[in-house]
Amino acid sequence: MRRTALATALILSFVGSSARADYTPAAGAQAGEQLMRLDLIRGKYPGDPLALTENATRAELISLIVRAMHREERAAALQGYPAYPDTADHWASGEIALAQRLLRWSTADPLADAQGRFRPDDPLTPVEALQILMLLIDLQPESKTPYPANYLNIAVAEGLITEQDRAMIQSDPEQPASRSMLFYLADRAFGSDRGSNGSYYRTYFDTAAPFLTLDGPTSPVGSPSVRITGRTESGAMLFVGERQIPVEPTGDFSFDVALPAATTYTIQATARDLVGNEITRSVQVTRTGGPPVSLTAEGPVILPAGSTASVPLTILDEEGTLLPHAPTSGTSDLGRYREGRFTAGEKAGNGTLTVRTGALETTVAVQVVLASPATLSLERAHTLVNQPLPLIVRATDPFGNSEQVTTGLTFASQSPDVTITTDGTFTASQSGSYPVTISYTGPGGPVTQRLKVRVLLGPSLESLPPTSHRLGDWVRIQAVVTNPDGEALTFGATGLPQGLAINPATGEITGYADGATGVYQPTVTVTSTSGYSASQGFEFTVLDRPAPPIPKLAPQYITVALGETPLPVSVKGALNYQLLPAQSYLPDGLTLNPDGSFSGVINALPVEEDLFIATVLVTLPDGLRILPVGIFVLK
Numbered sequence: 001m002r003r004t005a006l007a008t009a010l011i012l013s014f015v016g017s018s019a020r021a022d023y024t025p026a027a028g029a030q031a032g033e034q035l036m037r038l039d040l041i042r043g044k045y046p047g048d049p050l051a052l053t054e055n056a057t058r059a060e061l062i063s064l065i066v067r068a069m070h071r072e073e074r075a076a077a078l079q080g081y082p083a084y085p086d087t088a089d090h091w092a093s094g095e096i097a098l099a100q101r102l103l104r105w106s107t108a109d110p111l112a113d114a115q116g117r118f119r120p121d122d123p124l125t126p127v128e129a130l131q132i133l134m135l136l137i138d139l140q141p142e143s144k145t146p147y148p149a150n151y152l153n154i155a156v157a158e159g160l161i162t163e164q165d166r167a168m169i170q171s172d173p174e175q176p177a178s179r180s181m182l183f184y185l186a187d188r189a190f191g192s193d194r195g196s197n198g199s200y201y202r203t204y205f206d207t208a209a210p211f212l213t214l215d216g217p218t219s220p221v222g223s224p225s226v227r228i229t230g231r232t233e234s235g236a237m238l239f240v241g242e243r244q245i246p247v248e249p250t251g252d253f254s255f256d257v258a259l260p261a262a263t264t265y266t267i268q269a270t271a272r273d274l275v276g277n278e279i280t281r282s283v284q285v286t287r288t289g290g291p292p293v294s295l296t297a298e299g300p301v302i303l304p305a306g307s308t309a310s311v312p313l314t315i316l317d318e319e320g321t322l323l324p325h326a327p328t329s330g331t332s333d334l335g336r337y338r339e340g341r342f343t344a345g346e347k348a349g350n351g352t353l354t355v356r357t358g359a360l361e362t363t364v365a366v367q368v369v370l371a372s373p374a375t376l377s378l379e380r381a382h383t384l385v386n387q388p389l390p391l392i393v394r395a396t397d398p399f400g401n402s403e404q405v406t407t408g409l410t411f412a413s414q415s416p417d418v419t420i421t422t423d424g425t426f427t428a429s430q431s432g433s434y435p436v437t438i439s440y441t442g443p444g445g446p447v448t449q450r451l452k453v454r455v456l457l458g459p460s461l462e463s464l465p466p467t468s469h470r471l472g473d474w475v476r477i478q479a480v481v482t483n484p485d486g487e488a489l490t491f492g493a494t495g496l497p498q499g500l501a502i503n504p505a506t507g508e509i510t511g512y513a514d515g516a517t518g519v520y521q522p523t524v525t526v527t528s529t530s531g532y533s534a535s536q537g538f539e540f541t542v543l544d545r546p547a548p549p550i551p552k553l554a555p556q557y558i559t560v561a562l563g564e565t566p567l568p569v570s571v572k573g574a575l576n577y578q579l580l581p582a583q584s585y586l587p588d589g590l591t592l593n594p595d596g597s598f599s600g601v602i603n604a605l606p607v608e609e610d611l612f613i614a615t616v617l618v619t620l621p622d623g624l625r626i627l628p629v630g631i632f633v634l635k
Contacts, residue, residue, distance in 0.1 A: 022165055028052060028184040033050070052179050058118065061133075062111075063092050074098055078098055081097040083096050086119065125176060130152070159188070210272075214282065220287065226256070226257055227255070232251050238270070239269065240257070259285065261323070262288055262321050265285050268282040292315045297363075301342055302366075302369060304397070305347065313340060313355065315360075332354070344368040348370055350368075369443040370442060377394050377451070378391060381451065382455070384457065384458050385457060391425070470513070470542070471514065473512065475511055490526070496540070497520050521537055555628040558632070560631060561634045562603065565590075565598055566598045566631050577595065579615070579616055
């Protein structure tokens with residue numbers, strides 16, 4: 001720190017500011033006293049140097065700002081410069097001219113009135129004071145809020161005033177600010193941490209960090225905690241991580257640090273003075289431990305193929321002290337282990353890792369997942385028009401490991417003919433080839449790939465008309481197919497009569513109709529290389545083949561008189577004779593016997609009839625014969 005007297009005053013000022021107390025005349029008086037100690041204001045009257053109850057003027061605020069920025073010499077050089085029409089002869093003309101150059105604004109000059117005058121001796125309101133101070137520390141008002149709330153809201157948010165201050169100012173926004181109020185507002189603004197190096201107080205008065213010493217044991221300790229002592233600047237705050245350590249008025253402090261493991265610890269502490277200057281010191285402490293009595297491993301250990309990961313081990317001695325540096329070894333079927341780190345091989349899968357230290361041993365599950373970058377593919381990349389297709393994604397890593405993935409997937413398509421649900425169901429309303437963007441985030445990292453899905457129409461079969469053939473006939477039937485996708489086709493058929501088959505390449509059904517007669521209902525199916533098929537059934541009738549005609553023998557003629565029986569018919573070698581009534585015409589009472597003889601006599605003749613016909617089926621050893629027989633009746 002520099003300027004001891006000023007720093008002491010500054011500390012007091014920050015004690016008041018950091019508390020964010022509401023404005024009171026006492027708070028204004030305290031702020032004025034600190035500003036006077038810092039030589040930012042000078043006594044106005046011998047008996048009343050702060051003149052707290054008088055109205056503050058615009059020139060007094062500008063003078064205070066120039067002094068806070070240590071620009072007095074430059075302001076003196078500008079004394080008498082007419083920055084505004086009414087300031088050339090004013091005691092603060094140099095400060096006003098310098099402020100006009102130092103303060104930046106984007107639109108109208110906030111220091112001038114409507115006539116371009118500065119009005120240096122006019123009183124200013126608290127809002128006007130805030131407007132100029134906020135311009136100094138680069139705080140912009142709210143853009144869409146009316147004046148003066150646009151300034152007051154930001155001032156509250158940034159800690160320049162309190163909620164109670166805002167309410168008081170808004171109750172009479174045109175009420176002039178007293179010097180007490182001006183000192184209060186200036187102290188808040190100068191303490192705001194808005195400058196390039198922090199607050200204006202820190203920038204122009206205090207940039208030195210506080211001193212800090214740390215003391216700890218110089219030799220290894222066996223206890224689970226250690227006490228650290230030290231000293232820092234009086235009034236500074238001390239932090240160990242996020243924990244604030246109490247500091248005595250003398251600057252002395254002490255704190256305990258846990259040492260759960262047998263290792264070397266670097267203990268850091270940071271001292272921060274009231275203007276934000278910091279210093280950090282550290283001390284090293286080593287904790288010793290006994291031989292290990294307990295070994296556990298946290299799992300499963302999950303890592304991509306070919307990568308390395310730490311294996312969380314807990315090694316304790318008899319007193320429960322962690323031994324992070326105890327030597328270990330290990331074996332696994334999925335990779336190699338060395339001193340707390342496991343390196344996976346190229347093969348993905350599940351296995352185990354056995355870790356040892358001394359006589360202790362523990363086993364932990366290991367899962368080796370796909371390495372990155374992975375290549376994505378679709379198990380099926382085709383479908384039919386308007387037929388939903390679940391997109392089944394496989395990921396393959398550079399080592400050749402492949403697996404189906406179901407989580408961490410997103411799908412997208414730019415085609416208006418395509419819809420894809422969040423679970424990856426693809427549907428297209430037109431045939432064609434459609435790009436699909438698939439993103440996958442797995443243990444090995446993210447990957448995005450563009451794949452194509454073919455949308456087909458599939459083959460179709462024309463209907464087959466009913467057909468019939470007789471037993472033993474040669475059959476040829478051609479299945480007619482429509483193949484809009486141009487893929488190779490395979491034909492098949494079920495339910496065909498015995499003797500018929502379909503050519504799988506051409507769809508032609510050929511063969512002899514053998515087997516049983518009857519009506520069949522076969523089905524013809526055609527299948528494309530993508531696996532899409534169409535079927536048609538048809539009716540196929542197998543008819544019986546008619547028997548061949550029976551050979552005829554030479555006719556025989558018999559003459560018989562009325563009242564007599566005709567002579568027998570006779571064929572050499574005949575085994576049986578059978579009259580075929582439908583093809584015969586005999587007189588009543590006359591019948592043919594199996595041995596070829598007749599029974600009965602012809603007693604009468606129909607009118608004008610004297611010839612009768614008998615058709616006889618003769619059984620011979622080599623088959624049947626037809627014997628026509630004519631019987632003439634003598635009258």
